[in-house]
Amino acid sequence: MSISPTSATVNHAATPPGDQQQFRAGESAIAQPGCPVSALVAPVLPVWTSSDPLNVKITNSQDYSTNGIATCSAATSAPVTLTATYGTGANVTTATATLTCN
Structure with missing residues (x-):
């Protein structure tokens, strides 16, 4: 599984x-031999967790438009890991990204 973006910075006061x-x-999939598309990345709806849930909350909705939205409620002293x-x-597969809240 891959995550995009892999890191970001957000202004918590905005x-x-x-x-x-x-x-x-x-999630990446390798196409069968002879298929004109060599690889495909299909969107998935994972369950997200935050290493600092007090300052960074992240949504777990079953809707592509709202899944994975992280909200900064305060500045963080270091990047927060989102899994x-x-x-x-x-x-089961896992992947991580980081978010810094200024």
């Missing part, structure tokens, strides 16, 4: 949506 950053997750988890059982 009015919404200026205090927010949306992170999107995608996306997708799948079940032996097929």
Whole structure:
């Protein structure tokens, strides 16, 4: 799974949506031999967690337009790690991104 962007900086004092950053997750798939498309990144709706949930909240909606929206409520002294988890059982994948709130 990949996340875009992998890092961002947001002004926590800005009015919404200026205090927010949306992170999107995608899962890569390799096409079968002979297929004209060599690789595909399909969007997924992961479950997100924040290493600093007091200062950075991130949405877990089942809607592509609102999943992965991180909101800064205060400045952070270091980048906050946002972890996306997708799948079940032996097929669980995770990826991370960072967000700094100024």
